[in-house]
Amino acid sequence: MTDQVISNPIVLQRADPHVLRHDGQYYFTGSYPAYDRVVLRRAERLEDLQAAEEVTIWTRHESGPQSHLIWAPEIHRVDDAWYVxxxxxxxxQGRADAPSANETFNHRVFVLECTAEDPLTGEWVDRGQVDTGWESFALDATSFVHEGQQYLVWAQEDLEVYGHSNLYIARMANPWTLATPAVELTRPEFDWETKGFWVNEGPSVLIRDGQVFLTYSGAATGIDYAMGLLTADAGADLLDPTSWTKSADPVFVSDPSVGQYGPGHNSFTQTDDGETVLVYHARTYTEIVGDPLWDPNRHARAQVLPFDADGDPVWGTPVPDARPVPDSTEVLAPDGGSMAFLTR
Incomplete structure (x- = not known):
């Protein structure tokens, strides 16, 4: 095991970070603070992503279902093509009749495809909405391939279940079409998942040493935001909810001792020598001015994730910053008009 230390944050002001390592390069995307586009950047080292050129590969539509609040893009490589x-x-606007007197937005899950070798310069084709089986608030889709089959995991509201979003899984016929009905894996039930918002969201999947680890995030996105864990045997039927064991306690939480608050919406990548890296976002302060949605200072971070003798992750705690971060609590205008947040 290496004692590699990654200089954090790896990218300023990009929440919901997703990092894919492919052919010796790290590809990064995350929520752009104005929520109006999908961006990519690439570097040979995680530490170099902040200085890497950021390329806009898709911009929101002027009207219609893809015109507002572009959230949590993820880039994946499936069958020699790129998918976001x-x-x-x-x-x-949210629904006034949403649970817990908190509004639920009107998102759906969409897919972009690029068959060019270079996703930063190639053409991206809009493959449209993923039909998840019913029309309700849906977001935070992630994908993984296991034993030759592609799966999708995402968060969605069930109007008959109290709360904002549960996690679902399905096998895919192709990268934009489900082959099986959605199966619920988890819904908010523990105290830590229901602080402010009743959500299970932001799933990410790590397959290692015969186990499937499915992380997710719960609670409102401030200091209470934290990561939970589902675990399954890699040989089990992943579409069977009984194959999964849910941890009652969060595995990754705020750490005031290092000034990191609300860690979550993670992804996984690898070091050069194959060690697992945990990627996530967090803030450096607890008092947010205005609507938290428009606070830009959730920064992308990364740290090597060790494992114990049984092959289980040793989650630890968020690492302290090694680079300067903004200390402003400036709130972005909802139309993205205020662009004073840092991009370098």
Whole structure:
């Protein structure tokens, strides 16, 4: 095991970070603070992503279901093509009848495809909405391939279940079409998952040493935001909810001792020598001015994730910053008009 230390943050002001390592390069995407586009950047080292050129590969539509609040893109490589899963809404308004007196937005899951060798310069084709089986708030789709089959995991609201979003899984016929009905894996039930918002969201999958680890995030996106864990045997039927064991306690939480708050919406990548890296976002302060949605200072971070003798992750705690970060609590205008947040 290496004692590699990654200089954090790896990218400023990019929440919901997703990193894919492919052919010796790290590809990074995350929520752009104005929520109006999908961006990519690439570097040979995680530490170099902050200085890497950021390329806009897709911009929101002027109207319609892909015109507002572009959230949480992820880039994946499937069958020699690139795919970006993201959430978008037709407006920036929530439902007044949403649970817990908190509004639920109107997002759905969409897919972009690029068959060019270079996703930063190649053409991206809009493959449209993923039909998840019913029309309700849906977001945070992630994908993984296991034993030759592609799966999708995402968060969605069930109007008959109290709460904002549960996690679902399905096998895919192709990267934009489900082959099986959605199966619920988890819904908010523990105290830590229901602080402010009743959500299970932001799933990510790591397959290692015969186990499937499915992380997710719960609670409102401030100091209470934290990561939970589902675990399954890699040989089990992943579409069977009984194959999964849910941890009652969060595995990754705020750490005031290092000034890191609300860690979550993670992804996984690898070091040069194959060690697992945990990627996530967090803030450096607890008092947010205005609507937290428009606070840009959730920064992307990364740290090597060790494992114990049984092959289980040793989650630890968020690492302290090694680079300067903004200390402003400036709030972005909902139309993205205020662009004073840092991009370098």
């Amino acid at each position: 899963y993201y959430a978008a809404a037709p407006d920036d």
